[in-house]
Amino acid sequence: MTRVPFTASCSTSIHKCCLVNTINIGTTSLAAFPNSLALPFVPHTKATSVRRISVVAMSDLSKSTVLVTGAGGRTGQIVYKKLKERSDQFNARGLVRTQESKEKINGDDSVYIGDIRNTETLASPIQGIDALIILTSGVPKMKPGFDPAKGGRPEFYFEDGANPEQVDWIGQKNQIDAAKAAGVKQIVVVGSMGGTNLDHPLNSLGNGNILVWKRKAEQYLADSGIPYTIIRAGGLQDKEGGIRELLVGKDDELLQTETRTIARADVAEVCLQALKFEEAKFKAFDLASKPEGTGEPTKDFKALFSQITTTF
Structure with a gap:
């Protein structure tokens, strides 16, 4: 023979x-x-x-398979779209909560429907991926009956089962655990500036302490051993990206300046760029931008990540 x-x-x-x-x-x-x-x-x-x-x-x-969770959200949609547009570099996957969200982003078979609070629904979308971009977040809703004409401040609440502890802590922990079990090589998380201040107004929305739970999940990721990039974004704006100079900081220092906002599209771009450079790994940083027309639009992301010295 x-x-x-x-x-x-x-x-x-x-x-x-x-x-x-x-x-x-x-x-x-x-x-x-x-x-x-x-x-x-x-x-x-x-x-x-x-x-x-x-x-x-x-x-x-040679392409990286990347899953973005929260792909139906306002920033998640942009990240998913950018991944799809760069099909020469990435195999895109998305995770959304409902069929309606999947249709909203014109999702094909690469978009999964699942619940980050249910570990069983995470196994299939996470299996075989190289990187995970977490864009899930609790979303406060305004209580009905608020009339701006009468003055006062609106009141907010979180839907049952969708408060920050369940979504931003348990839901993110579930994703991190599933990713670690699947051998994922890098996790990028988008959080928010303001986490160093327990009295930050975001924590009072619906009495959810959302920044507290986000920071708890970020610490869990930093302790996991998985290469990570934690992006704490400033105030998110629905504006064109790629036309401003980006700024990185630490410990909410940028909140003390006039440059504490950033376009969602720029946050999405930083998420993708973080997958390309070793300088972005094991880093946590605040992210904002200069006003349009001031400074030079950021193009060198390796240099941007190299500025960052903070690991948490």
Whole structure:
């Protein structure tokens, strides 16, 4: 019987470019061969049949598979869209809560419906990804009956089962645990500035202490051992991105300046750029921007991340 040559071992670097399917020869299943190598010669006999040979393009294997959770949110939609637009670099996945949200972002099979509070619904979308971008957050709702004409301040509440402890703490913890179990290589989290101040107005909304729970989840991520990037964004604006100079800071120092806002599109861009540079890993920072027309629009993200010295 003619033997089929086969290399018994494969280095870590080669594993990344191996074919993901197997070649079934008769009753023998061989691990797939590196794309750069020729397939072994298989003699054709009555006793031997090649059932399936699947070839995966090298370009697909070199791309990162990235899941963005909260893909139906205002910032999450932008991140998901950017991932899809850069299909030469990323295989995009999204996670939303409802079919309605999936349709809103024109989601195909790459968009999953799930609940971050339910660990069972996280297994499928997280399996096989390289990076996770967390954009889930508790959302306060205004109590009905508020009339601005009468003065006073509106009151807010969180829906049952969707308060910050459940969403921003337990929900993020579930995602981090699932990602760690799946061997995810990097997690990017978008949070908010203001977490150093327990009396920050955001904490009073619906008595949710939302910044407290966000910081608790961020600390859990920092302690997890997974390479991470924690982006604490300033006030989010629905404006065009890529036209302002971005600013990074620490410990809410930017809140004491006039530059404490940022376009959602710029936050989304920083999320993607963080996946490309080692300088962004094991970093936590505040993010804002100069007003449009002042300074130079940020283009060198490696230099931006290199400015950051804080790990939490």
